[in-house]
Amino acid sequence: MKFLSQEETKRISDKLLSLTKADQCEVTINGSRKGNIRYARNAVSTAGLIEDTQLVVSVAFGKKQGTASVNEFDDKSLEKAVRRAEDLARLAPENPEFMPTPTKQEYKASQTFFQKTADIDPEFRAQVAAYSIENSRKNKLVAAGFFTDGTQFTSIANSNGVFGYQTDTGLDFTLTVRTEDGRGSGWVKRSVGDASKFDARAASDVAIEKALRSVDAKALEPGRYTVILEPAATSDVLAYMFNSFSARSADEGRSFLSKKGGGNRMGEKLFDEQVNVWADPWDKDVAVLPWDTGSMLARERQDIIKNGRIANLDYSQYWAKKQGKRAIGTPGNIIMAGTNKSTEELIANTKKGILVTRTWYIRMVDPQSVLLTGLTRDGTFYIENGKIKHPIKNFRFNESPVSMLNNIDEIGKPEILSGDESQYQLLIPAMKVRDFNFTSLSDAV
Numbered sequence: 001m002k003f004l005s006q007e008e009t010k011r012i013s014d015k016l017l018s019l020t021k022a023d024q025c026e027v028t029i030n031g032s033r034k035g036n037i038r039y040a041r042n043a044v045s046t047a048g049l050i051e052d053t054q055l056v057v058s059v060a061f062g063k064k065q066g067t068a069s070v071n072e073f074d075d076k077s078l079e080k081a082v083r084r085a086e087d088l089a090r091l092a093p094e095n096p097e098f099m100p101t102p103t104k105q106e107y108k109a110s111q112t113f114f115q116k117t118a119d120i121d122p123e124f125r126a127q128v129a130a131y132s133i134e135n136s137r138k139n140k141l142v143a144a145g146f147f148t149d150g151t152q153f154t155s156i157a158n159s160n161g162v163f164g165y166q167t168d169t170g171l172d173f174t175l176t177v178r179t180e181d182g183r184g185s186g187w188v189k190r191s192v193g194d195a196s197k198f199d200a201r202a203a204s205d206v207a208i209e210k211a212l213r214s215v216d217a218k219a220l221e222p223g224r225y226t227v228i229l230e231p232a233a234t235s236d237v238l239a240y241m242f243n244s245f246s247a248r249s250a251d252e253g254r255s256f257l258s259k260k261g262g263g264n265r266m267g268e269k270l271f272d273e274q275v276n277v278w279a280d281p282w283d284k285d286v287a288v289l290p291w292d293t294g295s296m297l298a299r300e301r302q303d304i305i306k307n308g309r310i311a312n313l314d315y316s317q318y319w320a321k322k323q324g325k326r327a328i329g330t331p332g333n334i335i336m337a338g339t340n341k342s343t344e345e346l347i348a349n350t351k352k353g354i355l356v357t358r359t360w361y362i363r364m365v366d367p368q369s370v371l372l373t374g375l376t377r378d379g380t381f382y383i384e385n386g387k388i389k390h391p392i393k394n395f396r397f398n399e400s401p402v403s404m405l406n407n408i409d410e411i412g413k414p415e416i417l418s419g420d421e422s423q424y425q426l427l428i429p430a431m432k433v434r435d436f437n438f439t440s441l442s443d444a445v
Contacts, residue, residue, distance in 0.1 A: 003031055003153055003167075004029065004153060004155070006155070009029045009157075009165055010155075012029060012078065013157035014157075015075070015078055016081070017158075019078065019082045020057075020059055020082050020085075021086065022060055022061055022085075022089060023059075023060055023062060024060045024100060024101045024158065024160070025057065025058070025059045025060075025082075025101075025158065025159045026057070026058045026059075026159075026296065027055065027056070027058075027156070027157045028056045028154070028155070028156050029053070029054070029056075029153075029154070029155040030054050030056075030152065030153070030154050030155075031051075031052070031053040031054075031152065031153050032150055032152040032153075033049065033050075033051050033151050034049070034051075035048070035049045035121075035148065035150070036048055036049075036125070036146070036147065036148045036149075037122075037125040037146075037147050038147075039129045039145050040143075042133045042137055042143055043133070044126075044129055044133075047122065047125065049122075052071070053071055054069055054070075054071050055073065055078075055081065056068075056069045057069075057081050057082055057085050058085060059085045059089050060089060060098065060101075061086075061089050061090060063095050064089050064090065064092045064095070065089050065095055066086060066088030066089030066090070066091075067088065068081045068082075068085040068088065099317040099318050099321070100160075101158040101160055101162070102158065102295065102296050102297055102317075104160060104161040106298060107164045107166075107290045107291050108282070108298075109290065110281050110282045110287040110289065111282070111287045112167070112168035112288065113151075113167040113168055113169050114169050114193055114194040114195065114196070116194065116196050117149060117151065117169035117171055117192075117193065118151040120171070120195060124149075124195075127200065128145075128147045129145065129147065131204055132145050132175055132200070132204040132207075135204060135205070135208055136177055136208060139208060141178065141179060141180070141208060141211050142177070142180060143175060143176070143177050143204075143207075144176050145174060145175035145176070145204075146172075146173070146174050147171070147172070148172050149170070149171040149172075149195070150169065150170055150171070151167070152167065152168050152169075153167045153168075154167075154168070154293065156293070156296050158296060162296055164289075164291050164296075166289055166290070168193065168288075169193055169194075170191070170192070170193045171190075171191070171193075171195060171198060172189075172191045172418060173189065173190045173191075173198070173200070173203060174187070174189045174190075175188050175189075175203065175204055175207045177204075177207040177208050177210070177211040178445070179212075179215055182445060183215050183445065184211045184214040184215035184216075184217075184391070185211055185214055185379065185445045186206070186207040186208060186212070186357070186378055187207055187232075187357060187358050187378035187379065188203050188207040189232050190203045190416075191417055191418040191425075192416055193286075207378075210357060210378065210379035213379070213381070213388070213391060214378075214379045214381070214391040215391065216390075217380070217391040217392050217394075217445075218391070218393065220354075220393065220395075222395060222439055222440050222441060223438060224434075224435040224436065224438070225353060225354050225438060226352065226409065226432065226433070226435075226436070227353060227355075227356055227436035228343065228346050228353060228355045228430065228431070229356050229359075229432075229433065230355070230356065230430050231412075231415035231417060231428050232358050232359075233356045233357065233359045234428050234429065234430060234431055235417045235428040236358075236359045236362060237359055237399070237401050237404065238336075238405075238428060239424075240362065240364060240370055240372055241256070241370050241401040242304075242334050242424065244257065244367070244370060245257065245313055246316075247264060247313035247315045247319055247323070247325070248316065248319040250263075250264035250265065250313060251263060251264050251319075251323070254367065255368070256368055256402055257313065258368070264313060265310055266310050266312075266313060267309060267310060268309060268310055269307075269308045270308065270309070270405075271305060271308040271309075271406055272308055272405055272407075272408045273308045274308070275305050275336075275337075275405050275408070276303075276305060276306060276336070276337040277334060277336045277337070278301065278303045278304055278305075278335055279299070279301065279302050279304060279331030279334060279335065279424075280333065280335060281299040281300075281301070281331075281333065282301070283333060283335055283427070286333045286416055286427045287333075288332030288333050288425055289332060290329075292330045292332070294330065295316070295329060295330070297317070297327060297328055297330075298328065298329055299328065299330075299331065299332060300328050302328070302331070304334070314331070315327050315328075332424060333425040333426070333427065334424045334425075334426050334427070335414070335426075335427040336427065336428050337414075337429075338411050338412060338414040338428075338430075339411050339413065341410065341413060342412065343430045346410055346430060346432050347383055347386060347387070349386065349410060349432075350383045350432065351385060351386070352383065352384055353382075353383040354381070354382060354383065354392065354436075354438075355379075355380065355381040355382075356376050356380055357377075357380065358379070359374050359376060359377075359397075360374060360375055360376075360377050361374055361375050362374035365398065369400050369402065370400045370401055370402050371399070372397075372398070372400065372401070373397065373398050374396070374397055375394055375395070375396050375397070375442050375444070376394045376395050377444065377445070378445075380394050380395070393441050393442065393443065394441070394442040395439070395440065396438070396439050396440045396441075396442055397439060398439045399437050404433050407433045407436075408432070408433055409432040409433065410432040411429050411430075412429045412431060412432075413429055413430065414427045414429040415427070415428065415430075
C-alpha cells in the first residue's frame with residue numbers, strides 16, 4: 001500500500017470539497033499497514049499483513065446528514081462518493097442535535113510516529129514468537145500469544161478550512177503461558193508506540209515465571225482483603241469509570257457523577273487526595289493525535305481528577321452549547337500519576353494481602369456507583385510479611401473503582417496499556433488498596 005503524504009491527502013480533500021453542493025462537508029482519509037503473528041500450543045498458527053486505505057465523506061443540507069466511504073481515489077470514484085453522501089443526506093430526517101462542522105483549528109503535532117516500529121518486518125514478529133515458544137518448551141510450558149504492529153496515517157479536512165495530517169505507529173503483545181497439565185497460568189501485556197521500548201524476552205519471562213509459580217493454588221476464603229493490583233488489572237477496572245466522564249450523562253442523572261436533584265458533581269472531592277488523572281495528547285509515553293477524530297476539535301491538556309476532585313467533564317459540541325460551556329476534543333489518552341515504586345516494592349511493604357495479575361470478564365452491575373463484577377486470572381498470589389507465600393485460587397469480585405480509589409494505601413509505577421474496555425491509551429500505575437471485595441471462589445485457572 002502506498003502511504004499518502006500530507007500533500008496528497010490535501011489535494012484529494014480539496015478536490016472533494018470543491019465537488020460538493022452541500023452546506024457543509026467533512027473528509028477523513030485513513031491508511032494503515034498492520035502486521036501480526038499468532039501462536040498457540042507452542043506453534044505459530046497464523047501470520048500476515050493487512051493494508052487498507054479508506055476515505056469517508058460526510059455532508060449536510062441544513063440538519064440532514066449523509067455519509068459515504070470509498071477506497072478508490074480516482075476522480076470518478078471521488079465524485080461518486082460525494083454524490084452518494086449528498087443523496088443520502090437529502091433522504092435523511094433532520095438531526096435535532098445537529099452541530100455545524102468546526103471552524104479552523106490549530107493542531108500542535110504530537111510524537112506518534114516511530115521509525116523503528118514502522119520498520120517491523122516478518123522476521124521481527126517471528127523472533128517475538130520464537131522466544132516465547134522456545135523458553136516455554138524449555139520449562140515444559142505451553143505458550144499462546146498474539147503480536148500486532150501498525151503504521152497509520154490520518155488526514156481530516158472540512159469546508160470551514162480545517163485540515164490536519166499525522167502518522168502514527170504502535171504495537172501490542174499479549175501472551176498466556178500455562179503448565180502442560182493446565183494447573184498453572186501466567187499472562188503479560190505490552191502496548192507501546194515505540195518498538196525500542198519493547199522487550200519481547202523480558203515480557204515473555206514475566207508470563208513464564210507467573211505460570212511456574214501459580215501451580216498448586218490454595219483456596220482462600222472470600223472476603224475483603226488488601227490487594228495489590230498490577231497495572232493491567234488496575235486499568236481494566238478503572239476504564240469503566242473513565243468511560244463515564246460524559247457531562248451529559250452526569251447532567252441527565254445517568255452516571256456516578258450525577259448530583260441528587262440535578263446537575264453534576266464537578267469540583268467535588270470523590271477520591272483519595274493521591275488520585276491525580278489528566279489527558280495530554282503530547283505526553284512522551286502515550287502521545288495521541290492532537291484532534292478528536294469524531295468532532296475534528298483540537299485536543300488540549302486537561303486535568304480530569306485533581307487531588308481527588310473532579311476537575312473536568314467531557315462535553316460534546318451539542319451539550320456544551322446547551323449548557324453554555326466550551327467544547328474541546330475528547331481526550332485520546334488517560335494518564336494517572338504514580339511513583340517510582342515497583343510492584344516488588346509494594347509487595348515488600350505488605351504484611352498480608354493478595355497480588356492480582358489480571359482482571360477479566362468484567363461487567364457493569366450499577367452505573368450509578370460504577371459497581372463492577374469480574375474475575376481474577378492468570379496468576380493470583382497470597383502475600384505474607386512482604387513476600388509472595390503461595391498461589392491462590394481465583395476470585396470473583398464485586399467492587400467499584402470509585403470505592404477503590406478511596407482506599408489507596410500505595411501507588412506504584414505507571415505502565416502503558418490499551419485497556420480492553422477503554423477508548424483511550426492508558427498510562428496507569430499498580431496500586432495497593434484496602435478492603436477489596438472478593439465475593440466467591442473460581443475454579444478457573
